[in-house]
Amino acid sequence: DETMRKEIWKSLLPKKLPLDGNVDIGRLARHDLAGGEIKNVILNAARQALMRSPDSCVGIGDFETAITQELDGRWNREECGRRLGFQSVTALRQSC
Numbered sequence: 001d002e003t004m005r006k007e008i009w010k011s012l013l014p015k016k017l018p019l020d021g022n023v024d025i026g027r028l029a030r031h032d033l034a035g036g037e038i039k040n041v042i043l044n045a046a047r048q049a050l051m052r053s054p055d056s057c058v059g060i061g062d063f064e065t066a067i068t069q070e071l072d073g074r075w076n077r078e079e080c081g082r083r084l085g086f087q088s089v090t091a092l093r094q095s096c
Helices: 002-012 027-030 034-054 060-071 085-096
Strands: none
Touching: 002 027, 002 034, 034 060, 034 085
């Protein structure tokens, strides 16, 4: 649930990661992401900020872009051949 995701965000965000003041963990926790997906989002948001500038802080826009990419289901597209992850279990149950 959202409360647990908020705790996951707090535990996975590196203490030394330079965060912009506009980052709201509560807002990030509203997105229905598993722990591994949250970790991916953090890494991808940090990568985006770094590509912008080595001195950039990671902002809410970086996180929102990374969340969109994660939720896009790049691994679940038809051209990948099959669905992967937790979503595949849900799809399998619905088809049975």
